Amino acid sequence: MTYDSDPLDANGTFATNAWGRLAEVSWGSRTSAATSRAYTEEYSYDVAGDVIGKRLSILKGGNCSTAPTQITAKFVYDTEGKLTTTTYPSINGGSANTTALDTYDSMSRLQGVSTTETLPA
Secondary structure, eight states: OEEESOTTOTTOEEEEOTTSOEEEEEEEOOOSSTTOEEEEEEEEEOTTSOEEEEEEEEEESSOTTSOOEEEEEEEEEOTTSOEEEEEEEEETTOSOEEEEEEEEOTTSOEEEEEEEEEOOO
């Protein structure tokens, strides 16, 4: 199902998947102008309905038919539905990324966030 996200912006739309969850958001202009930009965010979910992936694709410049730049974030949840790991961004499948690890106390309150960075070899 696809909807117009803003009636004043003819280029913005969003779509839901079969379960009614947000699957894709698109906005921007796909014109031949050198300054044109078109953006698409795609979301993926686990069986519990938690967002486990988000990818931003960017088409830029006068030739929007070329391969887009893709920035990917991944999310991991524990069995109680708490976010435990966020990895972002990986650009065009590259290996450089930062990972944030969330820790919680026995009452499920966020106690801290630590980060690690992986650089390309």
